[in-house]
Amino acid sequence: MPRFSVIVPVFKVQGFLRECLDSVLGQSYTDLEVIAVDDRSPDGCPAILDGYAERDARVRVLHLPENVGLGRARNAGLAEASGDYVLFLDSDDRYTPGLLEAVDARLTLGDEPDILVFDHVRTHWWGRGGRSEAADLLAAAGTDVVNVRESPQYLRLFLVAWNKAYRRDFFLEHGLRYAPGLYEDAPVTYRSMVLADRIVCLERIGVEYRQRRQGAITRTPGRRHFDIFPQYDGLFAFLEGRPELAWARPPLFERALDHMLFVLAREDRVRPADRPDFYREIRAFHARHLPEGFVPPEGWRGTEMRLLAAAPYASYAAARGLRELRRVIGGGGRKVTREVSRRAHRAWYAACSRRPLDPDLAVYSAFSHQGVLGDPAAIHAKARELAPRLRGVWVVREDAVAGLPPGTDFVTPGSRRFHEVMARATYWVNNVNWPGTLAKRPGSVHIQTHRGTPLKYMGADLLAKPGARYGVDVPKMLWRADRWDYSLVASRRAELAWERAYPCHFTSVRTGSPRNDVLVTAGPEATEAARARLGVPAGNTVVLYAPTRRDYRKGGHVDRIDLARFARDLGDGCTLVVRLHPSLAQGVARGMGLAELHRRGVLVDATDVPRAEDVLLAADALVTDYSSLMFDYALLDRPLVVHADDWGAFTASRGAYLDLMAEAPGHVTRFYGELAELFASGAWRDGESARRRRRFRERFCEFDDGLAAERVVRTLMLGEPMPGRAAGTGRVPAPAGPRSLPVAR
Structure with missing residues (x-):
């Protein structure tokens, strides 16, 4: 034994x-x-x-x-x-x-x-x-x-x-x-x-x-938390059958009430709509089992227990609200101002939310309200084609309004119409998180498109990388992500990464990336048009260099190669196009001398081109380090080169979801001499490059077949069966998790 x-x-x-x-x-x-x-x-x-x-x-x-x-x-x-x-x-x-x-x-x-x-x-x-x-x-x-x-x-x-x-x-x-x-x-x-x-x-x-x-x-909020009452009823039934344990009834009665009041106050257990019922159940328990001579403890908990004996829920809720207000006032004038503003904002949004959802209203945003871009733009365009009855409204910053396509219906963040639209829209489509001040209404459908397949750690995985998460409130980020109903993925590998990075209440949908439909379906004429927009001379070979940011360097950027030298080493008949990470667009380009190199015709600076797809279409080859653009570019079946001169430092500081050195979509270079020789010898487009690219597409682009936007519109907005071969057949399952979440505090 x-x-x-x-x-x-x-x-x-x-x-x-x-x-x-x-x-x-x-x-x-x-x-x-x-x-x-x-x-x-x-x-x-x-x-x-x-x-x-x-x-x-x-x-x-x-x-x-x-x-x-x-x-x-x-x-x-x-x-x-x-x-x-x-x-x-x-x-x-x-x-x-x-x-x-x-x-x-x-x-x-x-x-x-x-x-x-x-x-x-x-x-x-x-x-x-x-x-x-x-x-x-x-x-x-x-x-x-x-x-x-x-x-x-x-x-x-x-x-x-x-x-x-x-x-x-x-x-x-x-x-x-x-x-x-x-x-x-x-x-x-x-x-x-x-x-x-x-x-x-x-x-x-x-x-x-x-x-x-x-x-x-x-x-997990829900009515299951009412189980606490029969559990404690069973305990007191046992005590009533054991007279020798009468001494235990008063202390256990206090512990039972304390436990019930604790559960009542927790938003992650008892939903606001259920609190009056839960409180009434506590009062009923109090009446059933109150021991003779019971004396509540001192402090706020004792006050709550006294309220149970005589006060209805409205009085109890008012007492709790007054206690909270006193706590806020004790925090000083600035805290009071913030709290008053927050409550006024919630009250106005709540007032707008009393009106029913508009089943034909969809709201879109991309890259923190920067314009009609990315996956949301592709979904919006397809929705206008397949379901004209769906009205799309874009949330756009004031400084981005001038760049909107003609006829775009838009609102600016914080405006009166913004709140009205957000409160009434049935469909919310974004590639980043919506502001935490916006509550998810039951019946609304939140579609998170993301911004491509992740290579570097995101969301909760940043908790293990203190340098990368500096200035990022990960718990709040995930709280906002709890509003997602659907997460769009381009592969099973991406699905696992997003579900690990965001342990939230969404359903992954194997649609592919809508913005990449154009990369799958585009013909030679689309490539020529993209090159013309960039000003690339006819007949030139275009090499796109797209580096990502470095979390271990102040400002996020470090020069990895001499761009003027690289442009020169590529030789006549080649055009070097450079596109920096969006977070590096302000100031860094000038620091690298991109504007001057662009003005002199040494290279083409495409950092500010709104649509990344246009830049990718123009390129005959992509040179990148760890940018997620590699997953998109692989769809064009054109050569990729990974220049990984600091892979160890990058993974140590940020982390990665794949071993890029083992699963690279093309040749890997470790220093500039290797990169220059790769292009000088022509090996950048050899058979080995094609084999690696093919394996990479099979792993990371399996659901991208040009029908992603149509899948999203038909299945998630119109409720039709999933079209196409890539994501299978049948209907998308209902979203998981709680469907009504409070605004952030």
């Missing part, structure tokens, strides 16, 4: 499961068994578990025939446990090294108590948190044995299953089992604590409690 049975319920955690199991099986204390309960997980978890069981005899796997939920999965594991002590571990968390050895030593010192409680640390998706609120209580216990009748403050220890080791005989003797539904930890934890004669504490962090951005049921 092992010393410890560690029960791990498993459901849809394939990205975290190995780390969890390794943290248990890698413990220095080895006298244990792991009972992993596959709760009918639909992902790769069952195979992962079976693999561990084959390699380690300490692992046993239970494959449940149906999904039963966390509580009953724990019960199933408990029935198979044979250890002296039982521990529960959630499958996306992990043990700290040496935990079980420390637990064994403390249990021995405490003469085999009923329960041992240890500490934890929250590991948030954006970084590790600090010490827990339980740390002081655990430290105060020292090596003493406690019970909660004499020390009721220990009922404030974190209310979960996985921070304790239970003596198995004690657990079974008292018939402790987890109920179905949310908040299943509450009745078991409190029943066990009041029943236990001997409790010991271990002042040691034992669990890294992973705070995932997605996947945690307790952080």
